[in-house]
């Protein structure tokens with residue numbers, strides 16, 4: 333994923349699996365991860381297959397991950413300074 | 424234990440669910456008739472999918488016709504007395520009528536004798552091997568990234584599937600300076616040529632399509648018509664897309680050569696599904712209409728459903744496209760105003776006339792486009808046994824066929840046999856494909872209808888509702904008829 337327009341928004345830091353990641357205020361978590369080339373968000377519960385954001389409109393639930401301790405859809409959740417994102421599964 | 428946190432309530436004359444072209448126009452029409460209208464949307468701004476607002480703080484995004492139309496709509500909304508409440512996700516509809524939402528803060532609910540459902544469509548992707556790999560995303564979903572974020576979803580992108588969104592997405596990526604490795608259109612050139620007279624009935628939209636097509640040609644992007652994705656390959660994420668020719672019905676041509684394209688992103692979609700979420704939840708009368716994107720409510724010529732006070736408009740309740748969604752929205756808003764006694768039947772007819780005319784004038788165009796996007800049964804039949812159909816539960820075509828062979832005869836039975844539809848997406852991603860698989864045996868897709876629909880319309884984070892909680896407060900859905 334690449335952003336191809338000017339971006340005047342402030343940079344903030346979110347914590348992804350314990351590591352800091354730079355994001356832009358206003359972006360969704362799914363976009364922030366994608367722009368950092370993190371596509372895999374979780375493993376499917378039944379087959380353990382890698383999954384990433386898919387529909388980007390809140391329908392498919394593929395990007396439901398633990399954000400600040402609660403299961404949330406990354407495509408509908410905005411990043412916030414210090415936000416804790418877990419891709420490793422249930423914290 | 425205490426109670427489910429039901430939050431604060433508010434009463435209005437009309438509630439409009441969804442602030443896309445349909446819902447916003449419905450709200451404006453009802454409010455202009457003197458009614459107190461609440462308009463709800465989970466996004467932060469009105470505009471819906473097609474006229475999505477770019478995020479604040481981004482500059483230099485292309486000035487598209489869609490952006491202008493969206494800005495005009497948003498200005499009309501600000502100038503009106505509609506109570507627009509963005510950032511509210513509707514998770515339940517009940518009674519006559521009560522709408523429960525969660526927002527940034529507390530749950531809220533709204534009550535009104537008139538409810539206009541305008542929640543919009545969602546994407547259909549007919550499964551193929553590897554479609555669950557990270558890097559494979561929805562075609563309609565890609566428009567969201569392009570429009571709101573100025574984002575190209577990959578470095579080398581394959582755009583595949585069916586319908587007008589193919590050219591829209593490919594042209595959108597190119598306009599942002601991205602690289603499209605190929606456009607793969609299941610429709611042969613002949614199908615587009617056949618649709619041309621109908622498309623020419625709305626010259627502005629045909630011209631728009633032509634501009635996009637020219638841009639794709641100028642960038643020398645290979646366009647494979649009459650082709651479809653066979654499989655997506657990669658180690659943990661997408662690396663290659665295999666495509667091959669299909670026949671006029673969309674079935675792979677046996678023995679023909681497939682070939683491989685390197686790509687780190689595949690945007691793929693096969694049209695849109697009219698989920699009819701709210702009208703199904705409220706058990707209005709429905710019918711199956713392949714052209715209109717699935718199980719859709721039976722509506723009169725102003726959007727009235729079979730339930731008094733319940734109206735539906737826009738693509739979520741029958742795929743017709745943005746232009747017709749606007750007119751349908753106005754008509755539904757006027758119908759609600761008329762039924763509420765705010766305007767007379769004569770005045771309603773007078774004000775409805777120009778919108779009925781637009782609706783009629785766009786019909787040919789919209790039918791042709793809907794036809795390109797409609798589900799192709801032959802494409803569904805060609806899904807390989809080992810391909811995952813239900814993403815939530817990793818259920819393959821083979822497992823679904825086995826359940827059908829074991830006696831599952833309708834969608835609710837199939838759900839209990841396989842868990843298909845029990846996952847968090849509630850069959851929104853696979854429902855109409857699964858119904859098509861079931862229909863291979865029964866021969867009657869229409870009779871299968873859709874899975875029994877019940878709240879929550881969208882998953883709700885439990886902690887949002889569980890302030891204090893008692894079991895008697897849990898809404899218990901009626902059991903599925905087996």
Ligand SMILES: Cc1cc2nc3c(=O)[nH]c(=O)nc-3n(C[C@H](O)[C@H](O)[C@H](O)COP(=O)(O)OP(=O)(O)OC[C@H]3O[C@@H](n4cnc5c(N)ncnc54)[C@H](O)[C@@H]3O)c2cc1C
Pocket residue numbers: 389440441442443444445446463464465466470471472473474511512513514541542543544545546563564566567591695736737738739744745748880881
């Ligand atoms: C992802 C996507 C992208 C699309 N992109 C294009 C495009 O680029 N060009 C094009 O011509 N057509 C596009 N379409 C087709 C689109 O259906 C129509 O063009 C048009 O947007 C339909 O208008 P509408 O008002 O019926 O629905 P929409 O525009 O979809 O509006 C529905 C609104 O309801 C809201 N909503 C839905 N569910 C809830 C809920 N539970 N709670 C609260 N709010 C809710 C949504 O946030 C949305 O704002 C797209 C469709 C989809 C699904």
